[in-house]
Amino acid sequence: MTPENIFNQFAYEGEVASIKPLGEGFINDTFIVRTTGDTPDYILQRKNHNVFPDVPAMMDNIVKVTAHMKAKIIRAGGDPLRESLTVVFAKDGLPYYFDAEEGNYWAVCIFIAGSVTIDNATSLDLCFKGGQGIGRFQKMLADYPEPLHETIKGFHNIRFRYEQWDDTLRRDKFGLVKTVQEEIKWVEDRRQQMLDFWHLVEDGSLPMRVTHNDTKLSNILFDKNGDVLCAIDLDTCMSSTALNDVGDALRSYTNTGAEDDRDLSRVSMDIDRFRAYVAGYLSEMKDSLNDCEREWLAFSAIYITFEQVLRFLMDYIDGSTYWKIQYPTHTLVRTQAQYRLLQSMEAQYPQMQAIVRELLA
Ligand SMILES: Nc1ncnc2c1ncn2[C@@H]1O[C@H](COP(=O)(O)OP(=O)(O)O)[C@@H](O)[C@H]1O
Ligand SMILES: [Mg+2]
Missing domain, CATH: 3.30.200.20 (Phosphorylase Kinase; domain 1)
Structure with a gap:
């Protein structure tokens, strides 16, 4: 047709x-x-x-x-x-x-x-507005009463990811496990920490809310003055923790390098972009978050970035089927670049927490 x-x-x-x-x-x-x-x-x-x-x-x-x-x-x-x-x-x-x-x-x-779409957050002002757009979406739905259909199973659920991970290592389909021992250790060393965080979701300390789950700037429409109109592309909206949206946005908005950068010296988390995004988000959501969400907000960036390290490495070991590759080790390079971003976040975690506390005060 x-x-x-x-x-x-x-x-x-x-x-x-x-x-x-x-x-x-x-x-x-x-x-x-x-x-x-x-x-x-x-x-x-x-x-x-x-x-x-x-x-x-x-x-x-x-x-x-x-x-x-x-x-x-x-x-x-x-x-x-x-x-x-x-x-x-x-x-x-x-x-x-x-x-x-x-x-x-x-x-x-x-x-x-008369709406305007902007593809990339090339300024701190756009980082702020990206946070504002998703924050406003979540805020309008903060009192939404019922659970939504789980349209993507196990989304950002690290317990589920570790189950897939264990299977992948056990299968070792292409004999690659022995070649990525160091990278595997990155994932194993953080197992308890990440499961402890997810436990806060499982026991309800981090409440279920309506989340957008595709927080790119191009999914927020602006008016002619450059003010946020609304979030679009709602295909992935579901019930989840509010922090998943924040963490996923921070993972991409704050990276000074590319997701598949071969030059690791280019990859880091830009703390000013972190501040701008979180300020925009909290300008809308500040009063809706509970104490646990406030306390773990900064960590959400680390959690989602870690999950991406795990998923990249798992896909590499499984034969690089999920993400399109341009060369055989492309997804291993992605793993390493994402891990560099994770390390940069971990090193700056005290500052990230201080910024969140300051913005919440
Ligand atoms: N309701 C709308 N009003 C104005 N522009 C829209 C609308 N829906 C989509 N667009 C434009 O189309 C683009 C792609 O739509 P989107 O729903 O984000 O699809 P995709 O899943 O391909 O990203 C958006 O980035 C935006 O520029
Ligand atoms: Mg889109």
């Missing part, structure tokens, strides 16, 4: 003027649908079924979460069509359309007119 035929399955307003591909589409194929006259324009997306095995559950999460936010935006006198994503339903009443011929799921939302 053509994008035109697919779009016709949805209950949109107005008349279609054009449908064109938008952007690079790493995960989903995205189209922008322009309509004639005053009716809204739309975003049409083919949802990547390999990455998201249960699209109906994913869309159910998005519908519930956006409905909750919209009610709140309306009560505050805001514009629910600009300050939140708006899902457009198919004519049969479902929040997606399944193209049985090609086995693809499609979804539509309203295009937020």
Whole structure:
């Protein structure tokens, strides 16, 4: 089916003027649908079924979460069509359309007119706004009552990761274990520390909240003045600890090098970017966090960066199947670069904690 035929399955307003591909589409194929006259324009997306095995559950999460936010935006006198994503339903009443011929799921939302997307956080101000965007999303959902579907199993769950890790070492499919003894020690040395942290999630000390789980700056829309409008790309939103969003964002926002940098001297955690991101996040979430979340906020960066070291190394030992590689040791290089970032965070942990305490005071 053509994008035109697919779009016709949805209950949109107005008349279609054009449908064109938008952007690079790493995960989903995205189209922008322009309509004639005053009716809204739309975003049409083919949802990547390999990455998201249960699209109906994913869309159910998005519908519930956006409905909750919209009610709140309306009560505050805001514009629910600009300050939140708006899902457009198919004519049969479902929040997606399944193209049985090609086995693809499609979804539509309203295009937020006049919005600006920024790809990279190239300044401290943008680090702050990245934190603000995710903080605002979490804050609007801080009183969301029910659990969401777990659309990605075991996400950021280090107990689950260590189970996979133990299997990987036991299998040693390609005989690589003996070649990465030093790297394996990095993961083993931190086992207890990381499981202790995860235990705080398991015993409820760190509460479940609605989290975004894809905290890139390009998933936050800005208005023409450069102010945060809303978080988009809600495909990964789920129930999790709030700290997973913070930690994952800090892992990428604060790295002075590339994720696969061969020159380790370029890789480190920039403490100013750390401060800016956390300041933006806490400008929204400060009053919603409990004592345990406040205490472990800085550690979340270490936790998520460590998890990435483990996942890279595990994939390397398993034959480099998950991340695309450009050369045979690419994922080993990723492991080493991520470990350098982890070491930089560990060395700066006292300063990170001091900054969080200061911002919370
Ligand atoms: N509702 C929207 N309003 C305006 N722009 C949007 C909207 N949804 C997506 N976009 C634009 O399309 C890009 C890709 O969409 P996104 O949902 O983030 O897909 P992907 O999973 O491919 O990252 C966004 O970074 C943004 O520029
Ligand atoms: Mg995106």
